[in-house]
Amino acid sequence: MNTLKDKSSSLFQELLELMQRLRSKDGCPWDKEQNHASLKPHLVEETYEVIDAIDSGDPNKIKEELADLFFHIVFHCQIAKEKGEFDIGSVMALCLDKMTRRHPHVFGEATAATPEEVIHQWEEIKKTEKGNEERKFIVDGLPKHLPALQKAQKLQKKVAKVGFDWPSIHGVIDKVEEELSEVKEAISENNPEHIEEEVGDLLFSIVNLSRFLKLDTENVLHKTIYKFVERFKKMEMALASMGKDIEKCTLEEMDATWNKVKKEAAQP
Numbered sequence: 001m002n003t004l005k006d007k008s009s010s011l012f013q014e015l016l017e018l019m020q021r022l023r024s025k026d027g028c029p030w031d032k033e034q035n036h037a038s039l040k041p042h043l044v045e046e047t048y049e050v051i052d053a054i055d056s057g058d059p060n061k062i063k064e065e066l067a068d069l070f071f072h073i074v075f076h077c078q079i080a081k082e083k084g085e086f087d088i089g090s091v092m093a094l095c096l097d098k099m100t101r102r103h104p105h106v107f108g109e110a111t112a113a114t115p116e117e118v119i120h121q122w123e124e125i126k127k128t129e130k131g132n133e134e135r136k137f138i139v140d141g142l143p144k145h146l147p148a149l150q151k152a153q154k155l156q157k158k159v160a161k162v163g164f165d166w167p168s169i170h171g172v173i174d175k176v177e178e179e180l181s182e183v184k185e186a187i188s189e190n191n192p193e194h195i196e197e198e199v200g201d202l203l204f205s206i207v208n209l210s211r212f213l214k215l216d217t218e219n220v221l222h223k224t225i226y227k228f229v230e231r232f233k234k235m236e237m238a239l240a241s242m243g244k245d246i247e248k249c250t251l252e253e254m255d256a257t258w259n260k261v262k263k264e265a266a267q268p
Helices: 001-023 036-056 057-081 088-101 115-128 150-159 169-189 192-212 217-241 251-266
Strands: none
Touching: 001 057, 036 057, 057 088, 150 217, 169 192, 192 217, 192 251, 217 251
């Protein structure tokens, strides 16, 4: 165990030294000119690549993408260290302190027998922590850059915790149908602003339906997108095998081929 710990410590120190070298006078021109803001899009990209790797189920891909993501944490810490703000040691110390404090059922005298009790306790502890004083309302604290579907689901979970929720799924389904009717009405009025508002309400109600069914809306939509991509590729290949150029096909020809591909995909 000590050998493994020593090896990890040595590798960690090597990584910190590598990052420092990249940012040094004789380091990498690209790395030297980066700052927290310029790295934001790359951090988001690396995070989604980790998610893609997890979805693939390939441990080697997960390991590779986690390495890229971990490097970004080291990168940001080096930038902050150079500015005299903080370093990676203080980040790790904060992580240890925060995770210990938020798990009193493990490291203290509190009890939490179910995941739901853990989440409730976690949220209550967060309210008392420094930096969260501005969260005066239940709906405060939503990450600004969180994708809209995830933000909607997180918001709905927040308000559901205080009882602002449908008593059964029937009410949720009725709400989806109501919002769809209002979209149709807005379209008939030909009012762009009203259409946008009602489509937004419909999307929000569908997210609520997914939450009620214990589905992750973002993940559900991703799966549908990938399914569509695969079917469209098969449709293109099917048309090509018939000597047809998809760009010259009629909608009727594409629909017929699409339905054939869909039917074949449904067969066991």
